[in-house]
Amino acid sequence: MQTVQELYAAKRTDAASALAHLQDKDMIIVPTGVGEPPALLGALSEGRTRWQGIRVAQILAMRKYGYFEPDTARHVRHAALFFGGASRGGGQGGWCDFIPNYFSEIPTLIERGLMPADVVFAMASSMNAQGFFSLSLGTDYTMAAVAKARVVVLEVNPHVPFAHGQCHVHISQVTALVEDETPILEVGLPAIGAVQEAIGKHVADMIDDGSTLQIGYGGIPDAVVMQLTHKRDLGIHTEMIGDGILKLVECGAVTNRRKTLLPGKMVATFALGSRKLYDFMHQNPMLEMHPSNFTNDPYIAGQNDKLVSINASLQVDLLGQCGSESIAHLPYSGTGGQVDFVRAANRSRGGKSFIVLPSTAKEGSISRIVPTLTPGTHATTSKNDVNYVVTEYGVAQLRGKSAKQRAQELIAIAHPDFRGWLREEANKMCVF
Structure with missing residues (x-):
């Protein structure tokens, strides 16, 4: 029987040669964000005209590879589970596919064969003495794909x-x-302005010591994080671990001591941050990386008492419906884990979910609090799920409120320049 080192040597090859395992019409599963393997995807881009009908499925592509191109989309085509800067143009132009999903359910889609997983291309750690690699940067749905795929290629x-x-x-x-030694892509913290800071303060003031946090990516969630450094015994159960969470660990605000699910452990499914964050993750017994059907499952995550979820939206209407992933019909991002964690916080004993957004867009010319969602908008979080909505002007609590009460609460946190218009529109709809 071969040793793990002998198996490693026998399976080692170069990126171009690894592509020989591909077949036309394969679906290649790639991890979230910086877990994507640049050598493999670069080689795939260079040779993309060799195949027909290959798709590359991924949440949040970080680099704009050669296959992000309309002229060769019939050969290799991106299938977005969530759009980002690299894939958004293709989604809006129609030459990148879009697969609607809840982040928590992508592993189930793969396991049940509802979403193909023929091949896995993933970046992995070096192998340990027992023959294991860690998919630490993007555990997400990739572990389910590894169990299902015909071909698994790791970029070590x-x-x-x-x-x-x-x-x-x-x-x-x-x-x-x-094997590849390219440094892992680093993603800095977003810029925080006065509006983000004001929203962050409203949310931070409502987070109690001993809460367990889920924090999404963006300027407003990070503005919340920066105002939590004085809190005590916070816990982490999130989808993304980033540098904001690392800062809370370093200042002593996060201890995980009072968590009711996996006490003493931080839990996440993908990482997005700096070299310092990635070093922190290495062999750290405080942190566990799990698939998204564990981290994001509302039943599991909701077993954390005082779970707090913080997620951004683009638009909220007077019933509380959130359009968090498109600008009218044009895709912008995706559902991601927003609905998962809103529902988890609603299940949690003492939980709170916050939908955060500036009151206006386009330099104050457009209200983000609207009478009804713009036609074509991809509805994300439903009126039945939304708890708190926060702008720089305050906090609206919607659960248990009537349509009229919701309209009153939301108009009160809209930009003052638009409150009169919103009242008129609410009267027309007979909800004010």
């Missing part, structure tokens, strides 16, 4: 942290290995 990178949790793949599960 010594800069990838070996994290704890349900994120390990054994050499026996791997078809081919490609």
Whole structure:
């Protein structure tokens, strides 16, 4: 029987040669964000005209590879589970596919064969002595794909942290290995302005010591984080771990001591941050990386008492419906984990979910609090789920409120320049 080192040597190849395992019409599953393997995807881009009908499914592509191109989309085509800067143009132009989903359910879609998973391309840590690699940067739906795929190709990178949790793949599960030492992509904290800071303060004031946090990406969630440094015994159960959370650990605000699910442990499904964050993740017993059907499942996440979710939206109407992922019919991002964690916080004993957004857009010319969602808008979080909505002008609590009460609460936190118009429109709809 071969040793794990012998298996490794036998499966090691270069990126171009690894592509020989591909077949026309394959669906390639790639992890979230910085877990994407640049050598493999770069080689795929260079040789993309060799195939027909290959799709690359991923949440939040970070680099704009050559296959993000309309002229060769019939050969290799991106299938977005969530749009970002690299894929948004293709989504709006119609030459990148879009697969609607809840982040928590993507592993189930794969397991049940509702979403194909023929091939996995993923970045992984170096192999340990027992023959395991860690998919620490993007555990998400990739672990489900590894169990289902015909071909698993890992891009082994010594800069990838070996994290704890349900994120390990054994050499026996791997078809081919490609070695690469490209530094992991680093993503800085977003800029925080006065509006974001004001919204952050409203939310931070409502977060109690001992709460467990889910924090999305963006200027407003990070503005909340920056105002939590004086809190005590916070816990983390989130989808994304970033540098904002790392700051709370370093200042002592996050201890995880009072968590009611996995006390003493931070839980996440993907990482997006700096080299310092990735170093922090390596062999850290405080942190566990789990698939998204664990981290984002509302029933599981809601077992954390005092769970607080903080997520951004683009538009909220007077019933509380959130359009968080499109600008009218044009896709902008995706559902991600917003609905998962809003529902989890609603289940949690003492939980609170916050939908945060500036009151206006386009330099104050457009209200983000609107009578009804703009026609074509992709509705994200429903009126039945929304708890708190926060702008720089205050907090609206919607759960348990009538349509009229909701309209009153939301108009009160709209920009003053638009409150009169909103009242008129609410009267026309007989909800004011």
